Amino acid sequence: MARNKQPEETVNLILDVSFRLFMEKGYEHTSIQDIIDHLGGLSKGAIYHHFKSKEDILVAVTDRMTAESNQMLAEIRDRADLDGKEKLKRIFKDSINRPVQNDIFTIAPDFHSNSKLLFSLLHDTIENVAPNYILPILRQGIADGSIETDYPEQLAELILLAANVWMNPMIFDSSEEESFRKFMILGQMLKGFGLDIMDSEMLERLTELTAIYRKNKG
Amino acid sequence: MARNKQPEETVNLILDVSFRLFMEKGYEHTSIQDIIDHLGGLSKGAIYHHFKSKEDILVAVTDRMTAESNQMLAEIRDRADLDGKEKLKRIFKDSINRPVQNDIFTIAPDFHSNSKLLFSLLHDTIENVAPNYILPILRQGIADGSIETDYPEQLAELILLAANVWMNPMIFDSSEEESFRKFMILGQMLKGFGLDIMDSEMLERLTELTAIYRKNKG
Numbered sequence: 001m002a003r004n005k006q007p008e009e010t011v012n013l014i015l016d017v018s019f020r021l022f023m024e025k026g027y028e029h030t031s032i033q034d035i036i037d038h039l040g041g042l043s044k045g046a047i048y049h050h051f052k053s054k055e056d057i058l059v060a061v062t063d064r065m066t067a068e069s070n071q072m073l074a075e076i077r078d079r080a081d082l083d084g085k086e087k088l089k090r091i092f093k094d095s096i097n098r099p100v101q102n103d104i105f106t107i108a109p110d111f112h113s114n115s116k117l118l119f120s121l122l123h124d125t126i127e128n129v130a131p132n133y134i135l136p137i138l139r140q141g142i143a144d145g146s147i148e149t150d151y152p153e154q155l156a157e158l159i160l161l162a163a164n165v166w167m168n169p170m171i172f173d174s175s176e177e178e179s180f181r182k183f184m185i186l187g188q189m190l191k192g193f194g195l196d197i198m199d200s201e202m203l204e205r206l207t208e209l210t211a212i213y214r215k216n217k218g
Numbered sequence: 219m220a221r222n223k224q225p226e227e228t229v230n231l232i233l234d235v236s237f238r239l240f241m242e243k244g245y246e247h248t249s250i251q252d253i254i255d256h257l258g259g260l261s262k263g264a265i266y267h268h269f270k271s272k273e274d275i276l277v278a279v280t281d282r283m284t285a286e287s288n289q290m291l292a293e294i295r296d297r298a299d300l301d302g303k304e305k306l307k308r309i310f311k312d313s314i315n316r317p318v319q320n321d322i323f324t325i326a327p328d329f330h331s332n333s334k335l336l337f338s339l340l341h342d343t344i345e346n347v348a349p350n351y352i353l354p355i356l357r358q359g360i361a362d363g364s365i366e367t368d369y370p371e372q373l374a375e376l377i378l379l380a381a382n383v384w385m386n387p388m389i390f391d392s393s394e395e396e397s398f399r400k401f402m403i404l405g406q407m408l409k410g411f412g413l414d415i416m417d418s419e420m421l422e423r424l425t426e427l428t429a430i431y432r433k434n435k436g
Contacts, residue, residue: 126390154396154403161384162376172344178372185372192410 011050013039015064018057023106026216027058059120065100066124072098073133084141089197091137092163096205105170105213118171125164130156148194155193162186167206169213179210229268231257233282236275241324244434245276277338283318284342290316291351302359307415309355310381314423323388323431336389343382348374366412373411380404385424387431397428 017038021030032054036044051057076082076090095101134156141147149155165171167182174182183206187198235256239248250272254262269275294300294308313319352374359365367373383389385400392400401424405416 149403149406151399151403154399157390157400158380158384158403158407161379166376166379172375181369181372182375185367185369185376188367189376189407189410192407 007050010042010046011060013042014047014050014057015061019061019103022058022061023103027054030054055117058117062104062117062120065104068100069095069098070128070133073129077133077136083144083146084137084139085146085195085197087137088134088141088147088195091133092197093202096202096209101209102212105209106216121168121171122165125160126157129164130160134160159190162189169210174210176207176210176214179206225268228260228264229278231260232265232268232275233279237279237321240276240279241321245272248272273335276335280322280335280338283322286318287313287316288346288351291347295351295354301362301364302355302357303364303413303415305355306352306359306365306413309351310415311420314420314427319427320430323427324434339386339389340383343378344375347382348378352378377408380407387428392428394425394428394432397424 014035018030018035021034021038025034032044032047035054035057036042036047039047051060072094073091076087076094079087079090082090131153135152138147138149138152138156142149142152163186167174167179167186169179180203183198183203190197232253236248236253239252239256243252250262250265253272253275254260254265257265269278290312291309294305294312297305297308300308349371353370356365356367356370356374360367360370381404385392385397385404387397398421401416401421408415
């Protein structure tokens, strides 16, 4: 049993160091050699034993972040004191307010040159987040009368595609003005499904995140 | 002048042959060698002079199709006898009714292993189709009172992202039942923007296209 512990520790060390370097230098400007230089004597072979490429490391780093995000989503989904619509609003708010969002927008990988990450995000959004977190909330909302739709599976996908993909400046580059306008259209779309859940506090935070991203990218 | 003609003819020949092979065998099952074997003595070097990879050829094949599609979009955009909302409905109808849609769904490339094609589609949708074809129609609709929105640029993007990307079974695999449900949610979304433009004829054609795709993929 003890023999299995070391690889996990090695992987975590590689991910910690990579995450810090991605944050400091940006993903595009960090090389595998930079990561090795900060691993205190760990060999190139040891890294390549666990990860095929820098992009593989990035996917693992973001997987760790996704696990934290899923934890947050699960907690809101399972709360007993909110109706469906309130939970959906809470999820929007908490998702953009997580401090790790600043980190992600600071690392700011360019999805156009990191296709594996884009697929991993699209896949996770549609195959995991939509059915496991948003769908149960929409179903609760239908049952408690706070949400109206006949197709909750598809509505969950459409909401996430708009919020996580279209509004993501790492995938579709947006100025602060464009982020504002996307936010307004998303709010109008949600209202069309009876979901009046966007507020000015969310808008301010979103504008802040866009500014962080553009500062680090520029 | 005459010397420039030959490369164009060579490129067109390569694209014609590749298109036919992609149709007959499917993109994934066509090799560069298959294409060479059907080019009547053209050397491997001649192909690689024009295209870096099979994926490059696929992008060029779809670019040719896109040019035809843009021609159709421009004709509807420039019609004098329709208001904004009617033009948008016409575009939906004509887009899915084009015979070339059957061809595309027969070639059925797997976007997950052809990232360049996915980026090319996403890029073309947001950077070209939205501002050049859908936006002028939404603006006309705002002026003639048939469409209501304060953010036509973003609405154009959101509509296309839903219709061209999310509803595209080559990007997000859908059963016929799921295609139907996506169509219903897209219709509900458009109604939320005052755009009651989806009808049962479109739904039937969409179901037909999904069936063509699934048959060729399976």
